[in-house]
Amino acid sequence: MKTVVIEQYVDLGRVRFVSRHFPFLGPESDRAAESAECAGEQGRFEEYSELLLANQQSNRNAGGFSDAKLVALARFDGLDEIVFETCLLEGRYVSNVEDDLAAAAEWGVRGTPSVFINGEFISPADLSTVLAALDRALAVSEPN
Amino acid sequence: MKIPLALASRPRARINFAMAFLILLAATACNPESPLPLEGPDRHALGPADASVTLVAFDDYQ
Numbered sequence: 525m526k527t528v529v530i531e532q533y534v535d536l537g538r539v540r541f542v543s544r545h546f547p548f549l550g551p552e553s554d555r556a557a558e559s560a561e562c563a564g565e566q567g568r569f570e571e572y573s574e575l576l577l578a579n580q581q582s583n584r585n586a587g588g589f590s591d592a593k594l595v596a597l598a599r600f601d602g603l604d605e606i607v608f609e610t611c612l613l614e615g616r617y618v619s620n621v622e623d624d625l626a627a628a629a630e631w632g633v634r635g636t637p638s639v640f641i642n643g644e645f646i647s648p649a650d651l652s653t654v655l656a657a658l659d660r661a662l663a664v665s666e667p668n
Numbered sequence: 669m670k671i672p673l674a675l676a677s678r679p680r681a682r683i684n685f686a687m688a689f690l691i692l693l694a695a696t697a698c699n700p701e702s703p704l705p706l707e708g709p710d711r712h713a714l715g716p717a718d719a720s721v722t723l724v725a726f727d728d729y730q
Contacts, residue, residue, distance in 0.1 A: 529723065530714060539723055540715035546726035556729035561711075569712045576729040584730045620711065628726050638726040649725075658721060665720035 525637070525651045533658055538666070543573065545624040546636050552589035554621060559594040559608075561617030568603050575600075 526541065533539035545560070547553030556576050563572030575597045581588030591612060598608040611617070631640065639649040639657075646657045710724075 526725065533721075534715040537716050538719060539721045540710070540713055540717065540719040542710040542722060542724045543712040544724060544726050545728075547728050547730075549728050549730040553728050553730045560729070564712060570714070573712075573729070580730060589730065624726070631726075633726045636726060636728040640724045642721055654723075658723065661721045 525639075525649070525654055528651060529654065529658070532655075533662075538662060539658060543569075544627065545621050546628045546633050546638065547621060547625070548636070550585035552585045552587075554618075555591060555594060555612070556589045557621045557624075558615065558617050559589075559598070559612050561620050562608050562611035563598065563603060565611055565617070566603055566607065568600075571600065572598065572603070 526543075529539065529541060534541050545557040547557040560569055560573050560576060563569050576589070579588070579593075579597060587593065594612060595605065595609045598605050628638070631638075632645070637649045639646040639654055641654075641657050641661050644657070644661075646654055
């Protein structure tokens with residue numbers, strides 16, 4: 525969904541896409557979110573997030589996103605692995621993830637993905653529904 | 669909905685119960701789709717900050 529929205533709307537300058545965390549599936553969800561923040565510290569949030577999603581495991585909280593695995597995923601050009609690992613071990617961005625969780629609770633988020641367009645909850649968050657909702661929102665904001 | 673026997677046998681309490689129910693119903697029905705404020709950090713945002721449409725996605729990586 526994100527890739528299509530970015531290609532068809534964000535890259536054309538029509539929509540802003542904001543990614544926020546809602547780690548609700550256990551401790552490895554928390555660590556994965558924190559690790560994405562650590563990648564973001566080095567300007568590599570999007571690339572690292574894609575790696576996380578591409579490496580999802582069917583067994584949750586079974587080591588798929590252990591700290592060692594998260595650090596291993598960070599071995600790519602443009603990311604300083606040592607800085608990344610230090611960030612993760614220090615828990616440098618725990619509060620960022622907690623902030624997102626608090627916001628999610630305030631917004632009534634109960635699962636993922638949860639999508640809001642101009643503050644309106646979109647359900648279900650499948651591709652066709654989200655694209656239709658984007659078109660409706662754009663029709664209002666860009667009447668011509 | 670079952671009304672407790674104690675309420676059913678007391679008209680005043682029954683009215684209070686009905687009023688509370690109606691107030692709750694009205695509060696729920698009062699624009700349940702109202703947009704949420706777009707507050708909060710957008711640390712990880714793509715696209716122009718002044719875009720007229722903003723999509724916020726909450727996700728879990730697991």
